[in-house]
Amino acid sequence: MPLAGSRDWLRWPHDPDRPRFAYGADYNPEQWPREVWEEDLRLMRRAGVNIVTLGVFSWSRLQPGPDTWDFGWLDELMDRLYGNGIAVDLATATASPPAWLTTAHPEVLPVTRTGETVWPGARQHWRPTSPVFRRYALELAGALAGRYGGHPALAAWHVSNELGCHNFYDYSDDAAAAFRAWLRDRYGGLDGLNHAWGTDFWSQRYTGWDQILPPRLAASHANPTQQLDFTRFSSDALRDHLRAEREVLRRAAPGIPVTTNFMVMGDLAGMNYADWAHEVDFVSNDHYVQPGPGGADELSFSANLTGGLARGRPWYLMEHSTGAVNWRRVNPPKAPGQLARDSLLHVAHGADAVCFFQWRQSAAGAEKYHSAMLPHAGPDSPVFRDVTELGRVLAEDLAEVAGTWRLPARAALVFDWESSWAVRRDSLPSSLLDAHREALDWYTAFLDAGVRVDVLPTDAAWEGYDLVVAPLLHVLPGPTAERLHGYVAGGGHLVTTYFSGIVDENDHIHPGGHPGPLRDLLGLRVDEFAPLPEGTCVVLDDGGIGTVWSDRITVTAPGTEVWARYADGDLAGGAAVTRRSVPGGGSACYVSTRLDGGHRTALLERLLAGAGIGGELPEELRGRVELAVRAGEGAEYHFLASRTDEPVKIGHLPGVPLTGTAGRGSAGRGGDAGVLPPRGIAVRRVPPREAGRRPAAGPPRASS
Known part of the structure; x- marks a missing residue:
């Protein structure tokens, strides 16, 4: 579904047909x-x-x-x-x-x-x-x-x-009335709402719409699905x-x-x-x-x-x-x-x-x-x-x-807003969960590995990517689970993490054990969550350190490889990182803890190699320089951004330098095109690649 309307960009009052920043x-x-x-x-x-x-x-x-x-x-x-x-x-x-x-x-x-x-x-x-x-x-x-x-x-x-x-949440009587109307549209009747909210728990069953309120201050933990729905409603109201x-x-x-x-x-x-x-x-x-x-x-x-x-x-x-x-x-x-x-x-x-x-x-x-x-x-x-x-x-x-448009990468990192909401509330195994931080950790690992990745919302068309990382995908509705299964069956390589696939769109636990619809795909079952107290960690047998979370895992499929095990504590010897290959060349990897940066990057590099994805920068620049690429008709534009506070020699990379960088201490006019200054950024025009993931003119992808 394309973005709304046909008005794609600014209406320039002067020289309207000339592209410009x-x-x-x-x-x-x-x-x-x-x-x-x-x-x-x-x-x-x-x-x-x-x-x-x-x-x-x-x-x-x-x-x-x-x-x-x-x-x-x-x-x-x-x-x-x-x-x-x-x-x-x-x-x-x-x-x-x-x-x-x-x-x-x-x-x-x-x-x-x-x-x-x-x-x-x-x-x-x-x-x-x-x-x-x-x-x-x-x-x-x-x-x-x-x-x-x-x-x-x-x-x-x-x-x-x-x-x-500053006004995302409002708990007024106006909000209460609008919330009830939103719930009627979502569930049709009270039976649907009572089922979705699980109101037989704590005698919360509703018999009239006027009984329903926003999750105002309560004696104890408010109904989890009520909280999730109120966040959905608040976003929709704005x-x-x-x-x-x-x-x-x-x-x-x-x-x-x-x-x-x-x-x-x-x-x-x-x-x-x-x-x-x-x-x-x-x-x-x-x-x-x-x-x-x-x-x-x-x-x-x-x-x-x-x-x-x-x-x-x-x-x-x-x-x-x-x-x-x-x-x-x-x-x-x-x-x-x-x-x-x-x-x-x-x-x-x-x-x-x-x-x-x-x-x-x-x-x-x-x-x-x-x-x-x-x-x-x-x-x-x-x-x-x-x-x-x-x-x-x-x-x-x-x-x-x-x-010009951004040139699609071969890897995608999926961010899910509803999962980020769901893991921030109360009544969870741990209050240390943070979907944004976990996604950013994986993004940093891509930067450390020197590999481009596209960050996409869940509803985007990520099926065409060779590797998809979907961390903390906690809320997993049936259609999204089917997309993940189809992606792997079609030869894609999936990575997901702890506390993913746990609940459906109503915040109900998927039956049969965790991680719900992903169990067979991953070839494992999480028998018990083992969240880690703040300030503590677990050691893996490859030397990695895990924080925030761990899982008690049973491997259920013969083709599931254990790439790392817990080396200490009550879970010693148990699987910590697994990967299952499927017919057709696809695979599904599960990471059951928040890995330290170095081992997350090392794991990612192994997964990238399995997906046939390599870096586009010389080895000596990977991790020190970020590469982003835009493409137009007849040219690519490589943006080389320093990730350090020290000068970086970028050598003789292909293409024609358009600029070094702008501002104090820079190589804007007359600078050394072979050196990125501290916090510098350079842009080079490069001939378009002959094959691979080069998009046609216009947006390279549309949402599903």
């Missing part, structure tokens, strides 16, 4: 007097800015009262931006309701699990299911669409902002708000693409972006790199997954930072070269837009210490020089890369 930021001119605006436009041109997101938090300016509107300042800015060659991604401004609305209608304010009201004073203080809020929000979106839908500066619509960042605003915009301004900024980063896993990706005309994402070791790998993982959500189409990096943020306990600036490396690593994984929060650093408010393209120090500053150089690199050095 979008470059810019959130622009909040309402924070500044008019005399600053002219300087903003002059410096935007100098920095190479060609697009801004406008109006994100301007509701109180646009609508000072319920029947009062003020569009004059926005009219002026839209015209002035267009006159300066700058396109506008116009927000619907519905992210945070103004004080007059919440004063007149306090019933739009969210309610916490413990019954406390979330009051105004910050942002996103609204209930996703409030009919009152919805009415006012759609009125505002309609007014903006009617006024600006035909404006020549308009490149795209931006629905709300970071939906669910998605429905996205749909409602989108339809208002499309009716008033057909042909203008609609997006909203996802937050694929860190462990933010509340919203099911695999579902949401079908609701927008192009995928957008906000990402803020984690400081310290592993931050660049997590950035790469998130960018890769965003590319997977976009199904290979161009996507929009809506927000990231030029330097420090403001919400962590300590907020260090970025190191030399990191601004460019972070930006271009997103480009490497398919982003055709590189934008920041925000253009001009705020003088007041909660984000006045958050970095920006134009810092407090002004244009004569290292940050602004780096910003300007990056704009040049995107517009000049990498101009031909815009509009």
Whole structure:
């Protein structure tokens, strides 16, 4: 199923048919007097800015009262931006309701699990299911669409902002009523719901819909399926708000693409972006790199997954930072070269837009210490020089890369949102389970092995890959299990891990022993879970160290090989890592513990060899340099990103260097093309491979 609509990308107001990278930021001119605006436009041109997101938090300016509107300042800015060659991604401004609305209608304010009201004073203080809020929000979106839908500066619509960042869970009476309606649609009747929720346990059986509530504060553990369904519902409620605003915009301004900024980063896993990706005309994402070791790998993982959500189409990096943020306990600036490396690593994984929060650093408010393209120090500053150089690199050095697609890898890493939700709640064998961390561990192993991998949502078409790693696939509905069986029977090589295949879509245990529908495929049965206490580990007979989890395993199929056994403790001698080959050349591997990094990489390299997958980098660069590849008509573009804080000699690799990297301490203009500086990134044009997994023009894959 393709992404919604036919509006594939930005509607460029100037020279619309020329592919280019979008470059810019959130622009909040309402924070500044008019005399600053002219300087903003002059410096935007100098920095190479060609697009801004406008109006994100301007509701109180646009609508000072319920029947009062003020569009004059926005009219002026839209015209002035267009006159300066700058396109506008116009927000619907519905992210945070103004004080007059919440004063007149306090019933739009969210309610916490413990019954406390979330009051105004910050942002996103609204209930996703409030009919009152919805009415006012759609009125505002309609007014903006009617006024600006035909404006020549308009490149795209931006629905709300970071939906669910602060109001994902709402336990109000509005939410309760909407939750009941959602459950009726899902289960049809109370019998279906009672079965799905297993309500005969603890005498929870429902005899009327009005008895059902969100999982508010309870005396003990709330019903597990109720918790899972409420997370599903909460994601769907926000998605429905996205749909409602989108339809208002499309009716008033057909042909203008609609997006909203996802937050694929860190462990933010509340919203099911695999579902949401079908609701927008192009995928957008906000990402803020984690400081310290592993931050660049997590950035790469998130960018890769965003590319997977976009199904290979161009996507929009809506927000990231030029330097420090403001919400962590300590907020260090970025190191030399990191601004460019972070930006271009997103480009490497398919982003055709590189934008920041925000253009001009705020003088007041909660984000006045958050970095920006134009810092407090002004244009004569290292940050602004780096910003300007990056704009040049995107517009000049990498101009031909815009509009290309990411070249599919031969291996895929599958991330499942519902499993990530299910293993984060209570009433589990261990509270240390973390699906995002396990997926990131395996992604890091691919980077350490020097092998490209595509990170995909569960509903993507991963059957064409030679190797698929599906870690912590805890929630396993029947159709997905059938896909896994068919994949292996067709010659594919599957890897899965502990606590996978345990429950169905209703969070019911699959009968017959663990891991449910995967038992026969893996050729084993998990007789008993043996989760490990925090801070403890198990030793394997190959020297590997396992943490978090272990299993008591019985091998049930003669063809199942034991690749590693537990070497100590109560499970000593028992299978820890297994692999079963099947007729047709496929295989299924099971890893029953969270392996240490070195042994996970060694295991992965063995599995890659069995699948016939090799690295595309010279041996000496594997693990030190990440390779990502984009492809167009007649060329491939190899992005080589340093994973170290030391210079890396990359030697004489094939192809023509397009750029070294941008920013301080870099090899941008005139640098040594044979050396990647610390945190450096280089791009080379390479002739297309003659055979293999080269896609046709357009998105290389579509979801099933």
